[in-house]
Amino acid sequence: MATVASRTSKRKWPAIILVVLTLLLLVFVVRQLDRAPRTDDAYVYADTINVVPEVNGRIVELAVRDNQAVKQGDLLLRIDPRPYQDALTRGKASLVALDRQIELTQRSVNAQQYNAESVRAAVERARAASSQASDTLHRMEPLLSHGYVSAEDVDRARTAQRSTQAELSAAQLQAQQAAAAVSGVDALVAQRAVVMAEISIAELNLEYATVRAPFDGRVVSLKTSTGEFATALKPVFTLIDTRHWYVVANFRETELKGIRAGTPATVYLMSDPGQRFQGKVDSISYGVANDEGGLALPSGLPHIQRTLNWVHVAQRFPVKIRVDQPNLELFRVGTSAVAVLEPGRAGDGNGNGERH
Template sequence: MADADRPIIAEREIAAPADVQATPQAEKPKRRWLRLAALLSVPLILVAVGAYVWLTSGRFVSTDNAYVQQDKVSVSADVGGRIVAVNVRENQHVNKGDLLFRIDPEPYRIAVEQARAALANAQVNVQTLKTEYQGKGADISGARIAIQQAQEDFDRQSELMKRGFTTRASYLNSQHALQQARVQLENAQAQAAEAKAKLQTGAAVPGENPQIAAARAQLDQALLNLKRTEVRAPSAGTVSQADRLQVGNQIVSGLPALSIVVSDRAWVEANFKETQLNKVRVGQPAEIEIDAYSGLKLKGHVWSFGAGTGSEFSVLPAQNANGNWVKVTQRVPVRIAIDEQSPRPLIAGLSANVRVDVRGQR
């Protein structure tokens, strides 16, 4: 049995090297084609990259010196007083007209009552002037009757004086009485004119007495101040810097109390080098990448150019009138409008990258 098994083992041992040698011979053509494909693909890739660089060369200008900007409204109180209620908190979204905080209204309610009293007093004064004017009309009528009587008495005394039937004293008394009556008429007419003038209305406020108009204006001012004790949001947005609002604090009119960031109006301020602006025009399309959101790209366009470089409007502008002057490339702010709604919130101050297609047109 041992001898019978030996040929079989020998055949297996002989057959094995033949299979091993057959495998490399079958794989040689495949390796040759792979090597040829690799040799051809490298030049093709280099040609494609070179063509892309050549075609896109000078087409785009970009900068990473760009930031998201939003309108920021500084809210202040138009009247001063003590804060009695605060209805908002930091980073809260508010709509236009929402109540932000309230100032103590009691002093302003008292001012309204005083203004109403002053208006009533002015109305009483005007009514008194009307009554006086009507009384002056009666005085004028009485003065005219007195003049008529004095004139008749003077005429009679003059006739009697001519005939010698009266004394000179009686004649002079009648003459004096006539003069007094005429003076009284003139005084009554003057007083009536004065009363009428006080009842006149000016061209600025036709149809209303100036006293009543002034009192009404004071009442309107008092009512406006009372209304201003409720400070409301001038626009929709996100509340910021509201930590200073505390119940019981005194607030001064005109000083900023909080800020509202208008979140629905965002743009990007891109600071391009002055050497990059030769081909940049308003309306050219732009691509915006926000550093905070990886992979987020927004479409936009060039909206406008700044009126001056960044250094021109700095607090301490550069002074180059000296012997150590070194020319520095300036940055020009360019406003980039965002043409689409961002899926992520755009926060004022976020860093961005902007690329403008100087050959394209929006």
């Protein structure tokens, strides 16, 4: 009987040891996950822009093809520049003609101003002569009763006074006419400013007719060719900014404690799991779309699909990781990735692209 009990006890020990080892392994895994959160709910991301012409016109040169890599400043496409070149030529010709008109008008204005000044001087002379004739008449009239002057002398003085007064009135009228005839060039100068603005617009439109790459990138979604009529502000294709690559990883909210911008991370892509890339957390999302509970949130927030709708699961938030040295031949927008955050690791690491 003792032998049977001994054998039973010996059979239990391996099972007990296995359970203990399993628990220890589980504790180790949980601690590792706490120390280095990991997720395969991640994808490669890069900034993109829509390449749009800022002027209307027919595409006369398409210098790129779909999925081509381009450098900053490379020619992407050229809109027919002839309408904008003609507008610039017309504007410059109008400016030359207007400058000549302003020059001739200024000469005429100068002559009119000289004439007006001369007439004003004549007015002053006529005013002085009229004043002198009036004074002479006023002095002679009292002397007539005493016989010191004759009536003829007084009549001549009175006639002279009337004559000089008439000359003064005529000179004043001529001065008014001369002043009214002086027309400045202000209107022409204002018109010149309008022509200069039109020339600037024509030069800008001519520059817009040539579209160049604003940064190093890769052309995607190109679905047109030479001869197509391009409409201003309507996208022709998309340009991926290949200067900076990111991995957007969706981590559970319970794993975000201690994670902040600058936290080191290791990522690899499903297309080549053998390569590891180092990076840092660029930012952590502060909002995701929530379809439950009637919570109205902005439609632009990222939407994270929950996999278990019948139980309450932890929400996931996107963590944007900037990759330090990506393999440009391997990184594509939307590629599936795996991300491991390492909040306890200091330094940036230099093992980008290394094989493991």
